[in-house]
Amino acid sequence: MAAMWSLIISLLFLLLPIAPSSSIKFLLEGNVYPVGHFYATLNIGEPAKPYFLDVDTGSNLTWLECDHPVNGCKGCHPRPPHPYYKPAADKLKVQCGGPLCAAVRRDVPGIPECSRKDPHRCHYEIKYVTGKSEGDLATDIISVIGKDKKNIAFGCGYNQEEPADAPPSSVDGILGLGRGKAGFAAQLKGLKMITENVIGHCLSSKGKGVLYVGDFNPPSRGVTWVPMRESLFYYSPGLAELFIDKQPIRGNPTFEAVFDSGTTYTFVPAQIYNELVSKVKGRALPLCWKGKRPFRSVNDVKNQFKALSLKITHASGTSNLDIPPQNYLVVEEDGKTCLAIRDASSDPVMKELNFILIGAVTMQDLFVIYNNESKQLGWVRAQCDKAQELESVIDSRL
Numbered sequence: 001m002a003a004m005w006s007l008i009i010s011l012l013f014l015l016l017p018i019a020p021s022s023s024i025k026f027l028l029e030g031n032v033y034p035v036g037h038f039y040a041t042l043n044i045g046e047p048a049k050p051y052f053l054d055v056d057t058g059s060n061l062t063w064l065e066c067d068h069p070v071n072g073c074k075g076c077h078p079r080p081p082h083p084y085y086k087p088a089a090d091k092l093k094v095q096c097g098g099p100l101c102a103a104v105r106r107d108v109p110g111i112p113e114c115s116r117k118d119p120h121r122c123h124y125e126i127k128y129v130t131g132k133s134e135g136d137l138a139t140d141i142i143s144v145i146g147k148d149k150k151n152i153a154f155g156c157g158y159n160q161e162e163p164a165d166a167p168p169s170s171v172d173g174i175l176g177l178g179r180g181k182a183g184f185a186a187q188l189k190g191l192k193m194i195t196e197n198v199i200g201h202c203l204s205s206k207g208k209g210v211l212y213v214g215d216f217n218p219p220s221r222g223v224t225w226v227p228m229r230e231s232l233f234y235y236s237p238g239l240a241e242l243f244i245d246k247q248p249i250r251g252n253p254t255f256e257a258v259f260d261s262g263t264t265y266t267f268v269p270a271q272i273y274n275e276l277v278s279k280v281k282g283r284a285l286p287l288c289w290k291g292k293r294p295f296r297s298v299n300d301v302k303n304q305f306k307a308l309s310l311k312i313t314h315a316s317g318t319s320n321l322d323i324p325p326q327n328y329l330v331v332e333e334d335g336k337t338c339l340a341i342r343d344a345s346s347d348p349v350m351k352e353l354n355f356i357l358i359g360a361v362t363m364q365d366l367f368v369i370y371n372n373e374s375k376q377l378g379w380v381r382a383q384c385d386k387a388q389e390l391e392s393v394i395d396s397r398l
């Protein structure tokens, strides 16, 4: 009888999809408008406490707004979603000359030299398109879905600057998913189930989405794969030229394109922007406008707008990234429609960069894959609102 039971049990096990656990699936909350961020919940510390972190493929360092034991927090958001991370002093002991701090110093440009007075402090300063975070590196435990625990390094940001017009903050910090060794994916690679440094996100135009870190199965069909450019700060598929309704911009300017999930809108250099606003609807457009009746969603207006596309030139040819109106317009709460592509020259930091920065709005309803192992970037249109439930579309094998 016992033998029979064990046979039945082992047969039952055969029916279960037992495969090596190899990726982590984070369910994302948030939206492009009005929240302005897509964020994952991370449980940090012991006992673990939840924090909302903005999914940001444009930066290498993860940080939390932080109540520092010596410095408190200057400029921290007055009403964050959770109480500030409050580390004990020993969590902030990170050797400035050690490998962890060295990785951060390499990945985050412009960090001051180690101070001889403070060899156990790894200070960082990171500037963004808007705002900055300054603080000390901390190491603490993250718990991932009850599976595994790991010490990871992240910034305790105690000197924060946010733009004056920043909306009420819906996040406690940033999840830095950049290519650097200090990046979240590189650090998770130490977890026993994460063997590959691959990231995938699917951000829904209806809000919410998913983020995969590790060796997940990407959608099997229809993915446009391009080699990742290695020389750059950011994840870049190559040089891009913008087309409006299949017509190129005058003078055929090309710019490096980069994928940055941490920037809400898409930014283009002035040369492109000026022609875009005059051509996309056949007459010059203000940033926002009203209809006779308030618009309820982008579906009310999308048919009046032309499709955009980026022709991307890379080492193995050219590929297109289509940008239909729903990937460059937003309808605001008062029923106005606004362009979600912005002029980079209107932003002091962006102005210097001269990129086509593809922000979250333009990546909505795309499954975007950043494979730092095979050095490829991929994208495919997907129903990201279904991605939270559908395990079969992209099998995370957790």
Ligand SMILES: *[C@@H]1O[C@H](CO)[C@@H](O)[C@H](O)[C@H]1NC(C)=O
Residues within 6 Å of the ligand: 058, 059, 060, 106, 107, 108, 109, 178, 179, 180, 181, 232, 233, 234
């Ligand atoms: C991220 O780190 C990589 C590797 O050190 C570096 O090449 C890149 O410039 C960094 N990116 C940013 C946005 O700082």
Ligand SMILES: *[C@@H]1O[C@H](CO)[C@@H](O)[C@H](O)[C@H]1NC(C)=O
Residues within 6 Å of the ligand: 178, 179, 180, 181, 183, 185, 186, 197, 372, 373
């Ligand atoms: C990505 O690959 C580069 C080059 O192989 C490596 O230096 C870097 O650490 C990798 N990034 C991550 C996040 O693992």
